[in-house]
Amino acid sequence: MGMGGQKSDSNCRRTAILEAAAELFGQVGFEGTSMNAVASAAGEKKTLVQYHFRYKQQLWEETVAHVWQQRNAALPTALNLAADDLAAMASMEELCRYILRFTFANPTWVKIMFQEASTPGPRLDWMVRQFFTEDVAAGRRVVERAQARGALPDVDPIHLLITLSGALVYLVNVAPIIERVTGQDAADDAFIEQYVGTLLQILSAASRA
Amino acid sequence: MGMGGQKSDSNCRRTAILEAAAELFGQVGFEGTSMNAVASAAGEKKTLVQYHFRYKQQLWEETVAHVWQQRNAALPTALNLAADDLAAMASMEELCRYILRFTFANPTWVKIMFQEASTPGPRLDWMVRQFFTEDVAAGRRVVERAQARGALPDVDPIHLLITLSGALVYLVNVAPIIERVTGQDAADDAFIEQYVGTLLQILSAASRA
DNA sequence: TTATACACTATTCGATCGTATAGTCGCAAC
DNA sequence: GTTGCGACTATACGATCGAATAGTGTATAA
Numbered sequence: 001m002g003m004g005g006q007k008s009d010s011n012c013r014r015t016a017i018l019e020a021a022a023e024l025f026g027q028v029g030f031e032g033t034s035m036n037a038v039a040s041a042a043g044e045k046k047t048l049v050q051y052h053f054r055y056k057q058q059l060w061e062e063t064v065a066h067v068w069q070q071r072n073a074a075l076p077t078a079l080n081l082a083a084d085d086l087a088a089m090a091s092m093e094e095l096c097r098y099i100l101r102f103t104f105a106n107p108t109w110v111k112i113m114f115q116e117a118s119t120p121g122p123r124l125d126w127m128v129r130q131f132f133t134e135d136v137a138a139g140r141r142v143v144e145r146a147q148a149r150g151a152l153p154d155v156d157p158i159h160l161l162i163t164l165s166g167a168l169v170y171l172v173n174v175a176p177i178i179e180r181v182t183g184q185d186a187a188d189d190a191f192i193e194q195y196v197g198t199l200l201q202i203l204s205a206a207s208r209a
Numbered sequence: 210m211g212m213g214g215q216k217s218d219s220n221c222r223r224t225a226i227l228e229a230a231a232e233l234f235g236q237v238g239f240e241g242t243s244m245n246a247v248a249s250a251a252g253e254k255k256t257l258v259q260y261h262f263r264y265k266q267q268l269w270e271e272t273v274a275h276v277w278q279q280r281n282a283a284l285p286t287a288l289n290l291a292a293d294d295l296a297a298m299a300s301m302e303e304l305c306r307y308i309l310r311f312t313f314a315n316p317t318w319v320k321i322m323f324q325e326a327s328t329p330g331p332r333l334d335w336m337v338r339q340f341f342t343e344d345v346a347a348g349r350r351v352v353e354r355a356q357a358r359g360a361l362p363d364v365d366p367i368h369l370l371i372t373l374s375g376a377l378v379y380l381v382n383v384a385p386i387i388e389r390v391t392g393q394d395a396a397d398d399a400f401i402e403q404y405v406g407t408l409l410q411i412l413s414a415a416s417r418a
Numbered sequence: 419t420t421a422t423a424c425a426c427t428a429t430t431c432g433a434t435c436g437t438a439t440a441g442t443c444g445c446a447a448c
Numbered sequence: 449g450t451t452g453c454g455a456c457t458a459t460a461c462g463a464t465c466g467a468a469t470a471g472t473g474t475a476t477a478a
């Protein structure tokens with residue numbers, strides 16, 4: 001039952017559409033993204049997009065699921081790596097660096113999250129059900145483990161999770177502004193190194209208190 | 210030369226349009242917002258919006274300027290208040306609380322900023338030129354003054370500014386997610402109180418180090 | 419060889435997009 | 449009174465929106 005490169009070609013074009021859609025949904029949001037723009041960005045016709053996903057809503061859901069899957073394929077590695085020897089502050093530093101580098105390289109899921117968080121509605125509810133509830137719980141566990149080993153200050157773990165993820169995600173979001181105002185490229189490894197260093201300097205001082 | 214309530218009525222409807230536009234631009238971005246939707250939200254006809262602002266681009270610019278002006282009318286009060294006695298950590302706490310409360314009550318400018326930051330382009334450039342360059346410099350001065358008085362840890366002021374504003378702005382942005390996942394309303398005064406307390410607990414410990 | 423399924427596309431639809439034009443109406447100056 | 453101006457609106461334009469329909473072509477199964 002060899003399919004002679006037919007079905008694999010179909011899947012290839014399908015995921016090409018998904019990735020073009022992810023880019024656009026992250027940049028200009030759901031209503032700002034047209035089926036035609038997605039198709040053009042993927043080098044395809046609009047009708048092919050509709051053939052694979054039928055409705056725009058379905059294209060959006062499959063796009064978010066695709067992006068989230070890519071994120072989860074990369075992040076647990078970092079989280080488990082950190083769980084091994086989270087006692088040392090160096091490991092917390094490594095974790096932050098890894099997350100920052102990954103997010104700069106794959107900013108799509110963060111952008112989509114912000115696009116929908118600013119318009120509370122059915123799509124945000126969908127993301128909360130599908131992804132965020134579990135993800136917040138996981139993040140909380142990571143923070144609590146780090147606290148138990150003295151790697152993070154012993155304060156409300158939810159507040160700390162918000163502050164910490166905010167310090168990372170916000171940097172990625174305002175990177176274009178930083179670049180234009182200060183001339184520094186926040187996605188640069190040197191900047192990330194310094195920024196995480198500053199962050200951990202604060203957190204380590206607070207942990208020892 | 211009494212104008213019999215004619216011109217004042219015109220200005221009133223004009224700013225009603227501006228505020229409806231601010232809401233929509235912040236929620237669904239530039240391309241997601243239609244002239245018709247703006248008009249309907251303001252209880253007016255589309256052609257009136259075009260009469261006052263002609264092009265969508267011009268409506269956007271005047272909307273952002275309007276929102277920014279409202280922000281600046283409120284924030285300097287807080288910043289000067291903090292400059293008076295920034296030596297005491299309590300003052301830094303008050304500043305953060307004030308900013309959080311104001312941002313929760315007026316989230317529009319933050320949302321618009323994120324909408325455009327995620328699509329680097331001419332509109333982001335315009336905002337950087339018009340507002341951000343000066344604003345980052347002001348924020349940096351506030352941080353440096355606080356550092357000089359020992360109210361903030363003595364680290365890179367730009368990194369600290371990013372971390373600090375990120376901790377505040379990010380909270381506002383993810384508030385809908387927090388509410389759905391944990392059931393807590395982040396805009397609530399009690400939550401703000403605790404969150405800022407946690408934040409300052411970390412910063413004060415790091416400042417004494 | 420015929421039939422069926424699949425991947426894909428051309429064409430069309432009504433609605434809505436941003437924009438342009440030609441007006442209506444009320445007041446004020448002359 | 450009529451002229452002029454500013455606020456506002458009705459109507460229409462071409463383009464594009466999301467969506468539906470009716471196909472074409474190819475490869476596998478019978």
